[in-house]
Amino acid sequence: MQLKSEANTEHRKRFHMINRMKKAVQHADHLAVLCGSEKCDPRTKLEACAYADAMKAGLHFVQEKWKTAMELYYSASTIYTKLAGAFVDEIKEIYLQRVADLAPNIRYCEYNIGDESAIKDLRAMRLKGGLQDEWISSLDELIEKTQERQAATLSEVTWRGRTIPVKNEKVRVFLMGLKEFDTQLEQAEDVELKLSVYETLLKELIDAQQSVKEENKEDPVSLLFLLSVDGGRVPNTVFLHSYLAYLRQTNTVQRNLLLISSLLRAAVAKGENRKVTKPQDLARLYDIIIQNLTEILSLPGLQDDPVLIRDIQAETLCYKAFRCFYIGRTCEGAKRWKEALALYEQVLVYAKESQKAYENVNTPGKEKEIRALKDLVKEVDGLKYSCHASSILDMEDLSDQFTHVSVKSNKPLEERLHLYQEDSSLATKKPNFTHFPPDFQPIACKPLFFDVALSLADYPSLEDKLDQKKQGGGISSFVKGWLWGGGKK
Template sequence: MTARKESKSGNDKEVEKEVVVSHKDTITLEVLQVIKDAQSQHGLKHGDYHRYRGYCSRRLKRIRKSLGFVQATGSKSKSTFHAKKITNEVVFEAAKNKKDPIRYLYIPLMTAERAWSYAMALKQEANTEPRKRFHLIRRLFKAVKNAEELERLCNEEPTKCDARTKLESQAYCAYLTGIFYFETEKWTKAQEYLKKAQAIYVKLCEAISDDDTSVHYRQRVDELKPTLRYCAFNIGEQGVGAQDFIANLKFDTPQIEDDILASKLDQLILQTREKQAVTLSEVVWLGKSIAVKQEKIRAFLLSVQEMEVLDSPKVSQLEKLLFECRDCIQVLRDANQEKSALYYYLLYLRLYLTCQRNLLLIKNSQNPSDLIRLYEIIITSLNEIKSLPLEQYFAIDEGLETFLQEIDAQIVAYKAFRCYYIGKVGKLSWKESVALLHRSAQYCAQCLNNKFLKEQMKEELKQLQAKADADKFTIYANSLIAESGETKAPENKGALKPLIERLDEYVEDSSLASGSANLVHFPPKFRPIPCKPLFFDLALNHIHFPSLEEEVASPKAGGLTGFVKGWLSGGWRK
């Protein structure tokens, strides 16, 4: 038993280290994440509310003891209870005493959780013992009172809690109050408080870009939907105009009617944006905020921002960023985050940096034949950007459609450059070269009417179109000149014959007086000559010889002497 208690205590301490978030100027208490992490690690995965209640009691004891805020006076053998109320002065003067003020906020939070878990355990037992339902309601009432105390500590002035902590404490208090009225079957009040909690959690989910945190808000919103429908059903049974409530529940997200609460949400969004702008804890891409937790990725994104400020970055800088980008992508792969928005954002950055590096190489290249390969790499990279599954992570709105149309416009523009250099540099026939230059001019004309291209790119395309038209007519003219030269060649064809073939013709040939006269064909042409015949003796196969059977002597019979010799030599043994 002792070893088991120690292991529990060790696990509890680990949880405490994970959830404590405090700063010098402000205090941030992520209420929902704290309780969800504690619940998942201490029994609620299996519905064991008694285990979770025991954890809350042990943690309360440790917190009070570490803060010196115990409620017992006297000796251990004879102690008396003396209640100590937590006030704002106690909480926010704790820093002067070198104590963490956030731990004072854990006291009402853990007390409320302990009462709530006891109530849920009694709810399970109330199916067989109806009298326990009264005890359940008393425990929920106690949980509501402690949640109200937490809300008061976070919202009353003077306070150092940020807007997020204030909103989370209000949502937590509204949630427990709604559950209390739900169990006491006061449907209208239950609907009012639960709807308030749902509205706050929806707005928090929109304001916080951290996926690990926002998932708890979404889960809580999903948990509240069936409870709100049940309240609406019971309100409708009583005829208290529930049709409008049900209609609102089916469609848009709940609106916050309290102006003070709405202003706090605006303040939360502003604080979050300022904090993330300093620490680069999120990036905004295609209208969506993406949380960045890994320090290595943050450093890489800061390097990208510094590179974009430069007017003329170097190829070495871009290549260094490409290597860093590959390392950051590998970090997410090792963490099994290959299906996150941040992973696809890094893939986009890798392809974007590849395009920028190749454009810089094109600008500095002296060999036109190398440009074809560079433009092909750019077009391939843009096609890969277009093939990313962005619809799964970003809303299909005007921003995403505009982004994809810009990529399409750039692909067509770079195809115009590629066709021009293939037709100009490639070793093709004049017809193929003219066709490619004509296609390049068509691409340019198509891009000049596209509103998604930058003006600088359009100016370059205008120049390319003029060059393509000029080079097209130049190649066509050169081909006509080459064909006319081929038709005039037969007039002097006699001068090209060797002298041995035109001895009966007189042609003025100045090369005869020089040492390079064309006298004979060399090497000489081959001509057929007769070969030595081959003889095959095939007559023997057709000759019939006479029979020699008569000449063969008939065998003679052996005499008595031969028989005796054979018997003496061992022939009798046969």
Template sequence: MIVIRRRWLALSLSGLAVVFFGFEFLQTVGEGNKGLESGDSRKIVAFSLKKQIEIESEEVACSGGFFVGVKPEKLANGKWTQLDGTSIFIYSIYFDGRLEPHHYLRTISMVKGTPGKEFFCQIATSDGHYHITKAVVTKIWSETWNQNDTHLYFNPYLISCHLPVNKTSVYFSLNEKPCQIAPQKFVITTPNVENTTSFTVCVKPLNFRNDISEQLLQWIAINRILGAEKIDFYVENLQKKPRQVLETLEKHLNGGLTLYAHNQIAQEPTFKHSTHIWQKRRYEIIAYNDCLYRNIHTSHFVIPLDIDEIIVPRHGSTWAEILNRTDDTFASFTVRNAYYLRHFNVKKSTEEVFFFKRTVRSEFSDEGESGKSFVSTKNALTVFNHYALRSLKPGVGVVKFLNVGLAQLNHYKDDCDTVILPECAKYLSSPVRVADGVIFKFRRLFFADRAKNHPKLTKTATMVTEEPTESPLVDETKPKPKPEPLKPFTLEILKVIKNAQQQHGLRHGDFQRYRGYCSRRIRRLRKVLKLPQGDRRHFKKRDVTDSHITDKKADERYLEIPLMLSERCWAYAMQLRQEANTEPRKKFHLIQKLRKACVYALQLEELCQQERCDARTKLESQAYVAWIQGSLQFELQIWLKATENLKKAQMIYEKLGSALAENEQAPYKQRVVEITPSLRYCAYNIGDEKAVDLLELRSQGVLDNFDALVSQSKQKTEAVLHEVQWFGIKIPVRIERVRLFLLSIEGLDESLIHAENNQAKIKILENLFIDLRDIISLARDVVRTEKQDQLLLSYLLSIRVERTSQRHLLLMQQTRKSQDCVRLLDIIIQQTGELSQNESIKDVKLAQDYYNQQLQAFKALRVYFLAKTQAAQKRFKEAAVLYDSASKALAKLPIKNKFLKELDDLVKSVRDTVDVDKITAQANCVLDQQEDQIQVPQKVYKSKKPLIERLDEFREEPQLLSKNPNIVSLPPAMEPIPAKPLFYDLALNFVELPDLTEKLEGGQKKEKGAGISGFVKGLWGWGKK
């Protein structure tokens, strides 16, 4: 029986181990992919490592020698080699033996656009055989970083070829067809691993035109103190002095610093500035991956760093102490970023070391934003500037963000580049500033190392030998400044518990699972915050007190401990409620757990009432306590007090939800709806509706400072920019990239004011248009797919129109031709008119008034410049009329307006000069009229025409009075006549005809013998036929 029990116990423990391992595996995968897109976080999800290698090692059957007569090629350091007949440019090839016994060749390359075709690896082994496998092409880029067309760029790719197992590979080539003779072959070399290091720092290609030698010396020294055993510099373009400094250090450090040349592809086209930035980023990724594979067998971690970044341990003194607290199941461990910008320091520092000059930083960046990582050479497949892009094998997380209590990334920048780092603008505009001198604990070590290794170059080694107890910016002769206010704590209680409940059982009503999560969460919090309650054998109660909250180094997660304790008791009570249907005795246990939940909730409220907690946290704690107490009184059937507390909680949640952004209101509205049935049941049991109304009126005065707290919450919500207002219309900003863009342009007008000249202003606006184009494209896609955010798209379009108008007005200040001004104003008028007719603001009076005034101003300016064009062409009448029209139109514009600064300045300038120009045009017009009225004296000249031919002209001609007047031309000039004249037959008029009288007499005699009857007939007309 004992043996059977032992076996059963062993099987049970084995099953639990399997379940625990599976849970840890899923947790590792989920945590490792946090903050990354699903397409970029894992290489193969569905296959195991064994299946993956099996697919990649599948060979293609071919016969014949592929390398016969082909000479082997060697890759030059930092130079590109194009693969004949393809669009592939090879940078470097490395042997990868991390997946023993399976080996790979990793080719770091670039391709213009996309490869488009499959590639095959042709490998020759030492036994004379050939092996052909399909190459695995992995893009080392994410399309979410830059929305421009990828075909414009040379894109980085990692081409992997599986080598035959248990065979020595000699030559290698890539080909588009598996059985085709290789165009080139490369020699495969297996690295000899002699010494290994823990940390290698990789520096992207240096391209500086100024002297950075002193900064390089300081940066190298502090990194070697922190734990950098080897630093690989990629050099593209440096001045003579910093190059000599690096070459000297390379010899002096005996392998601790290495320089590698880095060049661009010769066929690369010339890009404009915005496009060149993203091509430059692609070259940097090539350098980082080359550094990774150069050190996969000789270093445990590589760290991509810039020369203005330092990873500083907060607890401990080296990087090794940081990573001793982490596990080995991730490809990279990321340290969150903090900006030390130049204008954060109010006082001018006398320090000469750049990282000791600045002691004021921004708040830490969010997870997923810019940071720098310890990249594991054991687990990473590809890497980029901030962390690993892909892990080497399935089951390994890509990135894990380290707690800011372990380390921080000090980023020393002079200004923000919003094209590459849009999140920098968020921290630049944030009011949060933190005095942080954590790096000063390395001050003594730094100066000691500098004096020892670089005595000639150091200037400040003897100035300070001890670590300062205060900030070096403090002037001892002046009174000490007041301590800076503590960073306020914010705990979104309802959001925290709702998310936890949805993820851990309450979606299916599983209160026991949620209770178990609360216990594990409490244990993790106490472990991280170093607030344990004794050890395994002895229990010693330790509650969170005011001292934990008011401490300068306090963590806001202290507030989560009483919250989770209360949630655990509440979840147990709800579990007992479900079981009380069959076991009534459990209701007593239920009530005890709710009482205990109320105790922890009151403890949470007491902590949240400290000055360090913001208004939203205070409101949420009061609402949570009211809800917990109302729930207890509901179970105890104390209906009046239950109604009072539940109504109080409902009111706070309702008001607090209305003060927040639209996308954060959902949990508060849901809680209000959940409380309503309980209030109705209480009212039913009270039986007096008036009593409920009195309780509602009473609850309205339950918080003396309620309105002030809600007002503070509104102010903080507006600072986060969850929505924008456009002519009184509230527009929610749900898209994160749009939110960051709108934050980045808040200081645009100030930047334009401080620009050196108009050309610099135009350049700033053109850089804005590049980002704005991508943001509008993204908003259009969201509108097209989700049928929402139409108002946000219209708002972005209005920004583009207004900034385009601003750019055109700046161009008008540079041009000298009024015709060009007219053309630019035509464009402005057309765009502004189209914007005013937008459906979103067509019925908004404020918008219509604003754009109508702008259109009037632009049209008046157009008329003015048309007048100048007419005046330049000497058409002074038309110019005078147009000047008069422009003067009348400008007079109708309001003096106080909300125009753009450039438009307002131009309107004022034209208003001052239009009357003068009008009078000038009128004067020129009068002068032209007088010149027309003056008779020009006719010249006396001798006419060649005779007088008879110009009798209709009066001309004083003294020649007519001379002895030889020109009166008529003699002889007359010959005149042409028709060739065939007309003949008129007039001869008949002169022909004499013969007399025919005799012949007519006979006829007359016959008429006389006709008789009287004939006469009568003829007289009366009878006898006519």
């Protein structure tokens, strides 16, 4: 697979791949000859023949010899089909899977021979589930080659009354695939496949949009228009980019609406398919839709289109009503009754404005949106009274609860002696009687004249006491003076 992917860009790798495939065909023919002996059973012989035909067909397919490749693919597919009919259970599934693997290559060969309907079959095969990632990439490669052959005939596109020349190859391929987009959605059986179609379309659309954006950076006319303030006539490349951006935003809106419908169906489903859908998730999706519609109005070349602006504004009001509704449901679930009632009132305002705006709109989904708004108004009218009644009941429950609840105060007992409260903490080992340690309180500063008066204080004389201490020597002093010569000199 690595060699095959590198062969698309490097000729040396392509020649190397073809040589490797030729060797593989020789080995497959040699295996078929060995298995054709009498020692092998019929099943082994048929499998070897089918394998050799498939290998030869793959070589001719790479060399673009469509007719020879188609005949060999048919031969291998016929052998596998016969083998599948001779077995049951797991072995049969293996052979049928091999037949399914050969089918896209057969249809692609038929398309190159002249069958124009083969591209539809290739897209239908792409939508089917249960295929391996490697095989899905091969199908995408076949479809891309087919679209490139068809895109050579596409040179312009008309949108909002203006014809735009298309020179970019990626944009041509995308616009050719866009024609089959509605058919793919109709063929998709469930929501997952439809979402897969949308994701594939948006991915291709982003690549095409990026390619046009890079061209605009190199085009001096487009670059001058994007940098100018006054504006003027929008160049073709800029208007083509606006067209692709418009397609991106509108398809993103349709994908999000599909997600919303699937979430609502899952919420009302019964049994194991039932899923919990949060109102805030739906509100978030509607918020993304409103942002996408707002970005459309800011695209170059669409500010002077009153019809488009009127249509976008009508849709924006409609989706604002639904977003406000689900935000109100979220507040109601959180028992925020005042906010919920205010949001429900705003829903009615948005719904009335949207219905009035839809009177001047001729979009395809106009009637559907108006019916959805009328159903929304009926539901909101009932929820308003339900929310009001729930708020009253909730207040009564709270009042009953407060009658049986003893409020615990953090104030010490000495500060609430005038109040009677049941405080069980007073009978514990750490009762809250008073603040301990007590808080500091301010006191007056020491007067300044006390320090000044210290130098003027008149203390009593102690000289008489000092003289008495000197005269009282005793006999010990006399003996000490006589022995050691302490007499007067």
